Amino acid sequence: MDRKRTVHQLDTPYSTVQWPQVSHDDQETILELLCSLLSPLGHHRRSFITPSKGKRAKRKKRKAAETETAANVVPPAPEVAKDVDLGLANISRSLEKVSATSKQNQHEASEATGQDGVSNESTPEPYAVVFVARSGQPSVFHSHFPQMVAVASKAVPSKQPIRLVGFSAACEDGLSSALAIPRVSSIGLREGAPQTKALIEFVREHVPPVEMSWFQEVESGRFLETKINAVEVPVGNKKQKT
Template sequence: MKMERRKKIVYQLDTPYSAVSWPSVTIDDQETILELLCNLLTPLGQYRSEYVKLSKGKRDKKRKRKVPTTCSGDILPPPSPELKSYVDVGLTTVTRHLQELACKAQAVETNSDDKLPTQDVSRRPYSAIFVARSGQPNVLNGHLPQMAAVASKSHPEQTPIRLVGLSKSCEDRLSESLGIPRVSCIGIREGAPDSKALIEFTAKHVPPINIPWMEEAKKAEYKATNINTIETFVGTKKQHNRGLPGQ
């Protein structure tokens, strides 16, 4: 005997604060951007491999304390490349700086006469952010599009921050260029030395982030909640279990 399927009503709430999609970049453009980025970062990796001693853990530090050392024969390494202060590596570091820029963006909108200083490199905005998205869950980097769009408003006179998602498995090349075991997110600050070719190509081939609801929110207009009503059926297995004793 065929059982009659029971219907049920499901309600869904629509919200304008949906996830923002990443800018679309072609595979050919990704390869060119990756090549330019690795060429820019290679001097940092070379300096790190020649003059930065890798840590071997706490035990190695304790062992060094027991061995007397003399500073007379030590040769000081040359200063690190100027580019180092313009490059942020790591999702946490990039996110923290975007938060700072977002706070400044709010101050700019509140008082348009305020001019935020950009002489200090640590306070400069990003020109572009590069993320190796392959193999990473969206929950780790899904916040970057909205944060980059908001942070761009901290310096409205400058080109909006470009966010580049590299879909190919490029972590190995980035790690080799920087001399770091693992790299997933890199931020290049405004005015970085020798970055003109990379930034110009990225700005030309990667569109800026567009968030329509941000402009609508400025209007401060009331909008009623949109409730979607969907009629569906109760699953046959679930409906059958309801009739069994002890369920």
């Protein structure tokens, strides 16, 4: 019979924030619309951007790149590129900036406003939708997104709540192919980009906003005891001395 011992873990007493549920059919439709939107970016990358072969190759070609003629200048990326952010770090920073800038405008309006009554610091345009490939990577990389999306949405109540869509591994492969990059961890899409209306409207109709009930729990001022979990874990056999 396996021996077990009890391990105690401290947990937050507040309600956890869940990812919005998206049906398989809706996920497929969202993926199709998103890949159609992003495919011009992938075409531009394949046609005009040489894949990186490492720092050594980059140093060897640096001098040659400086002597390129104007005929070889890479044309600008499609217009949608300015409204699309890629990568966990970029999107996390943008969400954080939206929340922080809004809070600063509320509490330090007198300092942030110039003589003409217009704010000197403009709040970055919030995302309409954030897409995250959840499969195939540890949850520590994306577990913060529900909280950050909910806080950023609360910071701009005049806007539609930011939608959060979690994708499966199969969807990640399709996004990588559309963007012509090896891996896509997350995509942030701002409203107003060309050809985005159908996608954003479909997401808002079929994906609910992130619910963060612990915001209300904190504001209620009610004391909540620390949650202590008791977990039984197996005890391994002791190694025999040789």
